Amino acid sequence: TEAYLYSQSSVCDAETIFALSSGHGRCGVAVVRVSGPASSMVLRNMAGLTQALPPRTALLRRITDPQSKELLDRGLVLWFKGPHSFTGEDSAEFHIHGGPAVITAVLQALGSLEGVRPAEAGEFTRRAFHAGKLGLTEVEGLGDLIHAETEAQRRQALRQMDGELGRLYQDWSYRLKRCLAHVEAFIDFSEDELIEDGVLNQVDSSVCQLETEIERHLKDERRGERLRTGVQVVIAGATNAGKSSLLNTLCQRPAAIVSPIAGTTRDIVETSLDIGGFPVLLSDTAGLRDSSDSVEREGVRRARQRVEQADLTLVVVDSTQLPPDPQLVPAFLQEHLSTVLPSLSPEAGMKAASDRVLLVLNKSDLVPEEQRERTEGELRESPGLPPACFLSCYTSTGLEDFLTVLQSRVKTLCGDPLSGAPSLTQARHRAHLQQSVQALNQYHQYRDQDLALAAEGVRLALTHLGRITGRVGAEEILDIIFRDFCIGK
Numbered sequence: 001t002e003a004y005l006y007s008q009s010s011v012c013d014a015e016t017i018f019a020l021s022s023g024h025g026r027c028g029v030a031v032v033r034v035s036g037p038a039s040s041m042v043l044r045n046m047a048g049l050t051q052a053l054p055p056r057t058a059l060l061r062r063i064t065d066p067q068s069k070e071l072l073d074r075g076l077v078l079w080f081k082g083p084h085s086f087t088g089e090d091s092a093e094f095h096i097h098g099g100p101a102v103i104t105a106v107l108q109a110l111g112s113l114e115g116v117r118p119a120e121a122g123e124f125t126r127r128a129f130h131a132g133k134l135g136l137t138e139v140e141g142l143g144d145l146i147h148a149e150t151e152a153q154r155r156q157a158l159r160q161m162d163g164e165l166g167r168l169y170q171d172w173s174y175r176l177k178r179c180l181a182h183v184e185a186f187i188d189f190s191e192d193e194l195i196e197d198g199v200l201n202q203v204d205s206s207v208c209q210l211e212t213e214i215e216r217h218l219k220d221e222r223r224g225e226r227l228r229t230g231v232q233v234v235i236a237g238a239t240n241a242g243k244s245s246l247l248n249t250l251c252q253r254p255a256a257i258v259s260p261i262a263g264t265t266r267d268i269v270e271t272s273l274d275i276g277g278f279p280v281l282l283s284d285t286a287g288l289r290d291s292s293d294s295v296e297r298e299g300v301r302r303a304r305q306r307v308e309q310a311d312l313t314l315v316v317v318d319s320t321q322l323p324p325d326p327q328l329v330p331a332f333l334q335e336h337l338s339t340v341l342p343s344l345s346p347e348a349g350m351k352a353a354s355d356r357v358l359l360v361l362n363k364s365d366l367v368p369e370e371q372r373e374r375t376e377g378e379l380r381e382s383p384g385l386p387p388a389c390f391l392s393c394y395t396s397t398g399l400e401d402f403l404t405v406l407q408s409r410v411k412t413l414c415g416d417p418l419s420g421a422p423s424l425t426q427a428r429h430r431a432h433l434q435q436s437v438q439a440l441n442q443y444h445q446y447r448d449q450d451l452a453l454a455a456e457g458v459r460l461a462l463t464h465l466g467r468i469t470g471r472v473g474a475e476e477i478l479d480i481i482f483r484d485f486c487i488g489k
């Protein structure tokens with residue numbers, strides 16, 4: 001059945017695999033990993049180790065070609081006796097010099113040994129999973145850790161790899177298994193009066209409690225997923241407001257063309273940034289205006305589409321265009337938002353606008369200081385508007401304050417990877433959890449009519465959870481039946 005799909009097995013591949021585990025390119029030290037039953041033979045043939053090796057101890061050895069006995073390098077070798085290794089199998093590591101010719105020679109020598117072959121992508125981790133060393137969520141955490149580019153991503157990935165998310169899902173699975181065990185026992189044995197009254201009521205409340213917890217976990221506004229993939233921040237606004245200048249200021253290089261000609265940017269220019277440890281995918285878009293030019297019109301269409309999908313939009317306004325009377329500025333900005341980006345205007349949903357928009361009042365170097373200060377005062381008094389920051393991309397005045405606001409917004413969008421319950425990090429998990437909740441609805445729906453169908457709902461919910469963690473086995477359900485009810489005693 002599907003429940004067995006990912007059940008753990010102690011699959012021990014007969015083949016021994018090897019691969020360069022450190023990155024490619026010239027480096028001081030490269031690590032070549034070997035895993036499988038022939039690992040000790042590899043060490044014997046290539047590092048001359050004939051005696052039983054102390055596991056997990058680095059030994060400096062001459063590394064030689066197994067056939068010609070030619071010296072390939074001098075390096076460290078390590079031995080891991082299964083099951084105390086990453087893959088759970090006998091494994092070895094060669095820490096060699098990182099020159100391309102050394103690496104090639106060692107890999108070729110390994111490939112010449114019988115029963116030893118190059119590993120396929122992810123094969124070491126796959127073996128670790130089959131050996132029960134890692135659950136699926138931990139495998140995913142490991143993948144994320146390898147790809148993490150920012151501090152917050154590293155923290156979230158490490159937490160997941162350490163098994164926190166897996167344990168949360170395992171806990172839900174365990175509780176669901178209990179529910180299922182109790183319902184099934186009720187179906188099978190209630191007529192013989194071996195089951196106490198109230199068992200089903202307990203199941204009802206456990207199922208409700210689980211639903212609440214899963215739904216709370218789902219209602220995270222995609223913070224963990226966003227942290228994993230990067231916050232989508234879009235720069236939008238009228239032509240010539242300084243959008244490309246803002247992109248270049250934020251990424252500290254001339255990524256987008258800046259010119260005094262209105263309508264310079266026509267397509268989307270993307271760059272990725274690390275804002276205070278959080279990953280951001282920043283896009284510059286075409287200036288929003290009506291145009292008879294079909295290419296520019298397409299650019300504007302793409303810009304609007306990007307804004308719709310964005311987590312956060314930086315609406316850039318040329319502050320020389322603001323009304324000189326500071327009192328008129330809030331109304332002007334409100335009007336400006338509803339004309340350039342109707343979907344983000346405060347009327348379209350005040351909460352949505354203030355959460356999803358930051359107003360950047362650019363070219364502040366061209367506005368007299370006194371007028372700027374009075375305008376800032378007015379804006380502080382206008383709670384209906386999204387936060388607004390004066391900035392000059394020319395002089396960088398106001399940049400620090402703007403970055404502080406941006407960073408805090410990005411942080412809110414990603415959540416703190418270290419506090420609270422572990423975050424939902426993958427769309428795959430979300431889909432299974434949603435299906436799990438739906439399946440639990442089936443339990444309530446059939447609870448009073450057809451208990452077998454109700455139990456099926458719980459079983460389905462369990463299968464979906466099992467697909468996240470990769471660990472579902474029907475034997476465990478039987479274990480609970482016997483432990484909790486002592487049937488046949």
Ligand SMILES: Nc1nc2c(ncn2[C@@H]2O[C@H](COP(=O)(O)OP(=O)(O)OP(=O)(O)O)[C@@H](O)[C@H]2O)c(=O)[nH]1
Pocket residue numbers: 238239240241242243244245246257258259260261262263264265266285286287288362363364365366391392393394395
């Ligand atoms: N004085 C001043 N000029 C600026 C500032 N930022 C941008 N500019 C100028 O404003 C003009 C337009 O800048 P861009 O960054 O190309 O503006 P844009 O919004 O990307 O323009 P489009 O591509 O037409 O949509 C250029 O001449 C810039 O040099 C600023 O902070 N101060």
